[in-house]
Amino acid sequence: MDNNFEPTIIGFTCNWCSYRAADLAGTARMKYAPNVRLIRMMCSGRLDPTFVLRALSSGADGVMVTGCHPGECHYIEQNYKALRRFLLLRRVLAGMGIEPERVKLVWASAAEGAKFAAETTAFVEEIRKLGPLNWGKGEGEGMKNESEDKNSSFIIQPSSFKKEVPA
C-alpha cells in the first residue's frame, strides 16, 4: 500500500456542538490532521445518508459525522436519529462491499475542541490504513449524472428504524 497516501475526508458537523468544537480547536491552536473538510449543518439529524454516499462516490475516502453528545442535542433528541441512520448506513455500506469503518460517528460538545482534534487525527490514520476508496474514479462511473436530481433521497424503511435504536 502507498504509505504516502493522503486520504480526503468529508466531515459533517452540527451548528451547535461539533462545529463549535472545531472552532474551539482553532481558537486554542490545537494542531490536527488537515485531511478533513467540514460541512456545517444545523443538526446531525439533517444528515441524509445520501450525502455520505455522494461524498464517498465523489472521491472522499472517508466520512466523519459529528454531533452533540446524546442527551445534549440543541433540538432535544435529533442526534439519536442521526445515530440510527448511521448504524443502518454502515450495514448498507458493508452490503455494498465498502468497509463500514470509512464512516465514523463522533460526539463532541462545544467544549471538546481537544476531543475533536484528536478524533480527527485518529480517523485520518484509520482511513490511511484502509487505503484509497477509488469509488467513482473510473470514466463515466459514479453519481456524476445524478447531480441534476436534486430530490434524490435515501429511502429508509420505518421498520428498520426500530431495529437500529439502541436499548
Place this chain on the structure above:
Amino acid sequence: MSGNNKNQERVGVYVCHCGSNIAGTVDVVDVAKWAGEKLNHQGVVIAREYKFMCSSLGQELIQKDIKELGLTRVVVAACSPHLHEKTFRTAAQNAGLNPYLVELASIREQVSWVHSDKAVGTAKSKAVVAGAVSRVIENRALDEIKVPINPNTLIVGGGIAGIQSALEIANAGFHVYLVEREPSIGGHMAQFDKTFPTLDCSACILTPRMVEAGTHPNITLLTWSEVTNVSGYVGNFHVTIKKKARFVKEELCTGCGICQEKCPKKVVDEVYEAGLGYRKAVYTPFAQAVPKFPVMDKENCTYFQKGTCKACEKFCPTGAIDFKQEDELVKIDVGNIILATGYDLFDARRVSNYGYGRLPNVFTSLEFERLSNAAGPTNGNIVLRDGKTTPRSVGIIHCVGSRDKNFNNYCSVICCMQGLKFAHLVHERTGARVYNFYIDMRTAYKAYDEFYQRVLDEGTLFVRGKVAEVTNAARYDYEKGKLIVQVEDTLAGKQRRIPVDMVILSSGLQPRRDAKDVGKLFGISCSSDGWFTEKHPKLDPVATMTEGIYIAGCAQGPKDIPSSVAQGAAASARVLDKILQKEVALEPIKASVDHDKCSGCRICNGLCPFNAIAFIEDDNISDINPALCQGCGTCVAACPAGAISGTGFSDAQILAQIDGLLLRNLEMEKA
C-alpha cells in the same frame, strides 16, 4: 470560460489575511488567484484578498463590487461564520444583496490555526473555498422572519446578580418574574457577615435591595419555586414553574413569626446556617427574608409525619396555615430569560487530608461566615466547635479544591480575598495569632491589594506553600490537643508543623450540582468545568448561544460581588435592548412540505420533537407549521419522497458543497 457558466450567477470571492492569522499559514494571494482562475467557470467573476476583510474598508470593497460588478453571490474566506457571518451578511444587505446569498468559508479556525504547513494549508483553503462557491450558487434569497417580543422577563435565581437584573428591568418599566428555589431571595450574600475589601456589612447593603425587589410593582416574586419546563424561542418563551406548597396562605400571612416561635420541632439548618444552627419545621431562613412568608418543611413537620401537633395552626392569628395546600404549576409567557443560578461551595470533605468532617475544629468558609455573623448561631462569637472556647491561633488554608488537578483546575477568584477577610475578622474579634497558607496571593481589582497590605500590617502571618495535611496526631507535647498544619514553606525552603486551635478552609466555588440539567432545560451548554458557556468569552460574556437566554453572576464562572452585580446589570441591559426593539428577526431556516410530492406516509410525523409537523387527514398529507419549526432538518433528511425541503441547508446546497470540497467541479472542467 465564463460562457460555460450554466448557473448565470456572478460570484465574488474575498480571501482575508486576518493580519498574519491566516496569511501566516495560508498563501492567501495564491488562494484568491486560484479561485479567480479555476472557479471562473462556476461564475467567479472577481477574487480578491485583503488584509482585514471585516474592517470597514474590507466591507466597502465587497459592497463596491456588488454594486459595480453586479455580484449575485459572495464568498468570504475568513474566520468562523459564528464570528463574522452577521458582519458580512449585513454588509451585503446594505449594498442591496440578500444577506443569505453570502457564504463564509472558515479558513482560520479550520485551516490556518490548526495546521502548520503552508502548502497543506493553502491546498485545504482552496478546497474549502471551492466548496463554498459551489454551495453559494445554490443559496436562495431568504427573508428574516419577524416576530413580536413579549416584554416580560424571567429571571432564575434570586441572589445578588438576579436581584440586580430584576431591579434594572423593573425600574425601566417592564415586568419581571423572579424565581428562587429557596424560601427567600438573597442567595449566598445573605449568609455573609462582612464583604471585602471595604468590610461593609453584607446584610446592610443587601437587604434594602431585597426589600425593593420584594415590593416592586413590576416584579413578581416566585420563591420556593423551580422552573420545570421551557419551550418556545426568543421573544416567545413558554415557561412552567412549580410553586412548591408552602402550607401557608400568602394572602393571609402577615409574617409575624408566631408559627416559628410555637413550632416544637427543631431542625439543623443545612442551607442557610451551613449546618451550624437550627431552624424550625416551619421557618423563614432569616429575619430579613423576602418574602416574609414562612414555608413548612413537610419531611420534618410533626403533623405531616405523625398526624398530630398543628401548633402553628392553633397559634396563627390570621388562620394562614393550610395543611392541604398542594404544589402549583404556574405557566407564564416571557420574551427573555436571565439565568443567575449561582454556585455551590466546593465540598471540603473531598480533600480528606485536610480533615473536614473528621476533625471538629476544621471549618469551611461558609461555616466561618455564619460563625462570624452577628445574626448567626453564635451571635458573631468566633468559637471552636464546642461553642464556647475562643481560639488562640487560627490557620486559614487557601485554594481548597481550586487550582488543583485532583479537584478543580480553575482559580475560584474570591478565596484569596475571602481568606484575608477571615484573617482580619479573627484578628479583630479574638486577637488570635492567624496564619494564612497560600500558593499565590491573588488580589487583583480595585482596593483589593490595599486590603492585603492592611492585613499584613495587622500582623497576620503568611506562609507560602500548599498545605499537605491537617492532623491531630501530635508528635510533641506542645502539639497536644491542637490541629497541626503540615506545610512546606517554599519561601523559607523548609517543612513546618504549625499547631493551631482552628483551621478555616477557604473553599472554592463550584457549578451548581444540577447546572447541567438546568442548562439542558434552557437549551444552553456548560463548559468542561461545568459553568454556563457564554456566547463570547470576552466580547459577549452575558449572552449565550441560545438567543434570548442570558447568564449572570457565578453561574457563568467564579466571581466576586461587584462583578456579579455588574453582570446582572449587563444582562438586563441586553434584555431591555431586545424588549425595546419590540420585534426580533428569526433565522429563516425552516422546513416545508411540497404538497404535490407528499404521499402521506407520516414518517416525518414522529421525528419532530417540537410538534411542528401535523398530518392533515382531509388531504392525506403532512404539513409543517413554520412558527414551531426550529430548522434542524431531520424531517428533510428522512422524507422518502423528497417532499420536504429545508431553507438555508437544502440538499442542493449540501450536495454542491460536497462536490466543491472534493474539487469535482474543477475536475469536470479540466476534462
